[in-house]
Amino acid sequence: MNLRRDVFQAIADPTRRAILILVASQSMTAGAIAANFDTARPTVSKHLQILTECELLKQQQNGREIHYQLNPGKMKEIADFIEPFRKMWDDRFNKLEDIMKNFKPNY
Amino acid sequence: MERKTKIHAEDGKHDLLITREFDLPLQLLFKAHAEPEIVEQWMSTNVLKLENKKHGGWQYETRNDQGIVVFRANGVIHEFIPNQKITRTFEMENTPFDVQLEFLEFELLSETTSKLSTHIVFRSVELRNQMLALPFAQGLNMAHNKLQNIVSKLK
Numbered sequence: 001m002n003l004r005r006d007v008f009q010a011i012a013d014p015t016r017r018a019i020l021i022l023v024a025s026q027s028m029t030a031g032a033i034a035a036n037f038d039t040a041r042p043t044v045s046k047h048l049q050i051l052t053e054c055e056l057l058k059q060q061q062n063g064r065e066i067h068y069q070l071n072p073g074k075m076k077e078i079a080d081f082i083e084p085f086r087k088m089w090d091d092r093f094n095k096l097e098d099i100m101k102n103f104k105p106n107y
Numbered sequence: 108m109e110r111k112t113k114i115h116a117e118d119g120k121h122d123l124l125i126t127r128e129f130d131l132p133l134q135l136l137f138k139a140h141a142e143p144e145i146v147e148q149w150m151s152t153n154v155l156k157l158e159n160k161k162h163g164g165w166q167y168e169t170r171n172d173q174g175i176v177v178f179r180a181n182g183v184i185h186e187f188i189p190n191q192k193i194t195r196t197f198e199m200e201n202t203p204f205d206v207q208l209e210f211l212e213f214e215l216l217s218e219t220t221s222k223l224s225t226h227i228v229f230r231s232v233e234l235r236n237q238m239l240a241l242p243f244a245q246g247l248n249m250a251h252n253k254l255q256n257i258v259s260k261l262k
Contacts, residue, residue: 021240021243024236024237024240024243025232025233025236025237025240026233026236081239081240081243082114082116082239082243083243084242084243084245085114085238085239085240085241085242085243086112086113086114087242088242089112089114089125089127090111090112090127092149092150092151093111093112093127093129093149093223094111095148095149095151096129096136096139096149097129097130097131099139099145099148099149100129100131100135100136100138100139100145101130101131103135103138103145
């Protein structure tokens with residue numbers, strides 16, 4: 001029987017969060033991903049399996065190699081990839097607007 | 108609520124565009140980028156240096172409650188045209204991120220409204236995507252901490 005995997009289980013582990021951040025910018029092979037961690041290769045494989053099962057990662061066959069990449073559709077369940085960046089600037093600009101609306105010019 | 112800040116980032120390109128319209132006269136929008144005391148408030152950082160002129164330098168620094176520096180960035184101003192344009196470089200210190208080039212353009216829309224367009228050019232597509240992913244990654248950590256808090260309350 002398959003254990004039910006969901007995105008919250010996937011992000012509940014710091015190594016898995018680090019993997020998601022790694023592949024956010026480019027698709028990578030399991031070996032290239034594992035090279036970023038001190039943990040044993042099978043441990044990283046297990047993390048990749050969990051991330052794939054809950055569809056946060058997609059596998060792509062490139063010749064003999066399997067590349068892992070983010071599944072943007074599924075990532076929307078946590079947050080849109082660019083949305084936090086947009087929100088950061090939106091918050092700053094909202095603050096700027098509030099401050100300047102109350103600004104008393106000296107002229 | 109309407110999303111006023113827009114991010115335009117095309118796939119496979121090493122730049123991005125941030126646009127925002129403000130309910131502020133152009134002069135006030137520009138002032139908020141030129142006066143160190145005002146920049147400090149909306150950027151939530153300390154302005155160590157802000158030399159608003161060609162070849163001038165700038166440096167921002169953010170400390171946490173314990174007084175430890177958590178963010179420091181600096182750059183050089185290449186162009187400073189009041190109420191029109193600021194061209195500058197941006198470099199985050201002690202990070203693997205390379206220098207980026209920023210063009211800030213200020214536009215009059217009406218007596219009481221204005222627009223800021225920030226065009227940022229990165230050295231590579233990867234660097235741009237990593238920069239875009241930074242708040243996303245921090246968000247993931249926060250989401251996890253929240254989850255952990257909820258779970259620990261259930262125990």
